[in-house]
Amino acid sequence: MKFLVTKDLAYSTLLKNLIVGVCIALFFYFILDIILHGYVVGFEFQDIFATLYGNEEEFIEPILIDSLLLQVHIDLFMSLLAVMMIASIYIRLFSTKKMTKWLVHILFLLSLMSPITLMVAYLSSQIFAFVWISSFLLGHLLAMIMTVMIVKKLWLK
């Protein structure tokens, strides 16, 4: 991350456009990630519960722990890289604002909570499935808002 904190590049047009590019890519990544999880886990509560716990009436078996853990493992890696990039750029651009510290904390907490609560929901109860849905959607929404704020700030500069 040294290149993001070097003052020499503060006025570089190339760096500005590169950051805009990566933020647009990350914005679409978060949208597609929501859709992907919809396909894997389910779009509606009934589908999500059927995926995690099965449904005897419809002869649906619960998802295998190996498959779910693999998804959680991949999610952790992907969100680490994506959220680290957004947070680093956001801190650089909005370091003087008081809200920055809390926004970055919330973004990381929601993104970290989401894969962990999905696993906890599978192993324990439905309540955690609601926590997973909330943290997953809120985390993705916040990340998207932050990318829009970064792009807006850079384009209006």
Place this chain on the structure above:
Amino acid sequence: MKNLKLYHIPIIYMILYAIALLATGVWLFLLSQGLAGSELFATFSKIVKSPASKSLHNFIEVATPHIFAIGILIFVVAHFMLFSTKVSQKFSLRISITLFIVAFLNIAAYLLIIFGVVVSGWVKLLTLGLFVLLFLVLLGMVAFSL
């Protein structure tokens, strides 16, 4: 640079993420070796005696994303040591290079089992244990440097 302390936040969460990644990775490996059907120590002894058989296809499927992801993760975590004033760069270099080598050996260990060079799975267990231990040391160094 104003508010440099703000950059500590992503680094702290990165450490937590890395620990969660290591934990889920080890859990996944143990599940693939039959943890779901037996206890932890029984699984370890099973891995040592007769590790789960894998085809070359299975190996490539697992090794490809891991060699990319582990390489990136070691780089991202270790590059923070460039800014450390508490740990020498020489020591950070040694740990990082050893970690890269152990990660490579850990990924390649199953090749030895597939091609029958070793029958026992102790090589895989040993390299996995070493990798996790060294990664935790590196994460500790980053945390100590904050």
